Amino acid sequence: MSPLDRCLVAADNARRTLAGASIASRPCPQPGAPPAQALDDAQRRLSGALMRVNHVGEVCAQALYHAQALATRDPALRKHFERAARDETDHLAWTQQRLRELGSHTSLLNPLWYAGAFGIGWLAGRSSDALSLGFVVETERQVERHLQGHLERLPAADQASQAIVQKMKEDEALHAEQAEQAGALPLPQPLRWAMRAAAKVMTGTAHYL
Numbered sequence: 001m002s003p004l005d006r007c008l009v010a011a012d013n014a015r016r017t018l019a020g021a022s023i024a025s026r027p028c029p030q031p032g033a034p035p036a037q038a039l040d041d042a043q044r045r046l047s048g049a050l051m052r053v054n055h056v057g058e059v060c061a062q063a064l065y066h067a068q069a070l071a072t073r074d075p076a077l078r079k080h081f082e083r084a085a086r087d088e089t090d091h092l093a094w095t096q097q098r099l100r101e102l103g104s105h106t107s108l109l110n111p112l113w114y115a116g117a118f119g120i121g122w123l124a125g126r127s128s129d130a131l132s133l134g135f136v137v138e139t140e141r142q143v144e145r146h147l148q149g150h151l152e153r154l155p156a157a158d159q160a161s162q163a164i165v166q167k168m169k170e171d172e173a174l175h176a177e178q179a180e181q182a183g184a185l186p187l188p189q190p191l192r193w194a195m196r197a198a199a200k201v202m203t204g205t206a207h208y209l
């Protein structure tokens with residue numbers, strides 16, 4: 001593909017992500033047994049807020065991976081990012097479907113999150129391939145810890161959301177491992193702190209908006 005074609009693909013992905021038109025290529029993870037009891041209103045609201053935060057994370061994952069794929073000049077690395085982005089598309093579609101089932105909504109600020117993450121992904125991608133991969137490792141590890149926290153906070157009765165979050169956590173761990181194997185450089189500590197602070201603002205806001 002020419003650079004222009006790749007820009008058009010990235011623009012189309014942004015449109016699909018923000019329009020909620022992403023389609024999963026793997027079936028949505030299901031709990032082992034049917035739910036023993038229905039969620040009450042408070043549980044449903046909490047699950048909706050947590051799954052909205054996770055959906056925002058997946059909107060950002062789309063933006064980051066597509067920006068990094070666009071920014072690298074290495075065709076093999078571009079393929080690596082595109083492969084990971086396909087897993088993230090599944091996460092995006094699963095969390096969106098679950099939000100719908102919970103009667104909740106996606107974040108009103110998704111265009112803002114997407115634009116910000118795309119800019120950061122582009123800068124990471126242009127810095128160097130090894131640092132771009134290092135950024136993936138740090139992001140995926142932070143997301144993995146965040147998802148573990150959500151597994152502990154989701155209502156015990158909401159096994160449908162838990163099954164999705166559990167599978168996402170496994171995929172994010174794999175993405176971090178694959179980026180490490182592809183030659184990631186560790187990021188400087190201040191940058192990791194900055195990423196954690198930015199993620200805190202994002203997750204704190206998406207809980208409500």
Ligand SMILES: [Fe+2]
Nearest residue numbers: 058061088091
């Ligand atoms: Fe993900």
Ligand SMILES: [Fe+2]
Nearest residue numbers: 140171172175
């Ligand atoms: Fe990931």
